[in-house]
């Protein structure tokens with residue numbers, strides 16, 4: 001396979017940046033990887049991401065050298081910076097890219113929440129502050145390949161979905177478009193890496209290693225992504241309540257979705273299973289499992305495992321994935337593969353490790 005992609009990672013020293021470096025350094029089409037970090041300028045990647053010693057060679061840069069970058073055939077910029085940063089920096093970046101003739105050439109894949117929603121009002125409701133660059137809202141394709149792969153092909157700007165949003169959307173996608181699903185109860189838990197590399201009160205190991213609690217109850221920003229997908233697919237007559245939890249794990253998300261759809265929809269156990277099997281038949285990273293998904297079975301991989309159950313009209317859908325892979329960097333690489341290359345799986349995305 002011809003190596004032809006040059007990659008630049010903004011925010012290379014964080015957890016998402018580390019996973020991008022891990023996955024892209026094994027990618028058969030990637031010829032060069034550069035990454036930026038303000039705190040680790042000049043340090044080799046492995047000093048921050050020790051698993052990458054002898055694997056991803058390179059040092060963190062204070063700022064990108066766009067002139068050198070522009071020489072490769074296919075150019076991809078991943079932004080793995082905290083929410084708000086890319087939106088603030090994008091107007092200046094666009095000017096610089098235009099100066100170097102990159103504006104039409106590069107593919108920008110954002111891992112943050114900055115461009116996942118299309119309207120400034122929706123964004124402000126979800127994130128609690130005005131969007132710094134509302135003119136750019138709506139210019140990014142929402143990168144959930146199982147939903148809209150055709151739109152991702154050839155896209156120059158992609159907003160990779162949030163980790164909770166990915167898990168819950170994949171649990172609900174085969175039902176999206178149905179009417180009168182009624183009350184949809186979603187309970188989902190994430191490991192501590194979901195909050196990034198900077199230690200905080202709620203992510204510090206001693207305060208969460210042996211604890212289990214909910215947070216942002218009915219008020220998590222990813223809910224807007226989930227309902228947007230349901231609405232776009234034509235769902236109506238539903239009400240979704242999402243309660244996120246912190247689990248004593250480092251990696252992984254496990255979501256349980258419960259609903260009692262009207263009998264007229266015919267979603268008995270057999271029909272439900274068939275619906276999910278048919279829907280995900282060609283989805284490379286979706287696996288239907290019996291009984292329950294397990295976080296340990298997906299960690300390190302780009303898989304999302306799903307189980308569906310029905311009894312007495314009560315429907316339960318459970319989904320598990322690795323928040324740093326299918327919930328973040330793996331999905332971003334999957335998006336790059338779909339947008340810029342003719343492959344969806346680079347061969348490394350699906351290999352996890354067990355036990356964790």
Ligand SMILES: NC(=O)c1ccc[n+]([C@@H]2O[C@H](COP(=O)([O-])OP(=O)(O)OC[C@H]3O[C@@H](n4cnc5c(N)ncnc54)[C@H](OP(=O)(O)O)[C@@H]3O)[C@@H](O)[C@H]2O)c1
Nearest residue numbers: 011013014015016037038039081082083112194196197328
């Ligand atoms: N963690 C997850 O499970 C997950 C899943 C899906 C999406 N996301 C989203 O993906 C993004 C990255 O998450 P993460 O967990 O990798 O975060 P993180 O570990 O905190 O890393 C953030 C990175 O951004 C850099 N950075 C911070 N402020 C910056 C600024 N003003 N300008 C330039 N660089 C800056 C940091 O490096 P320096 O300080 O060294 O410059 C670091 O490399 C976030 O938007 C997050 O919400 C996270």
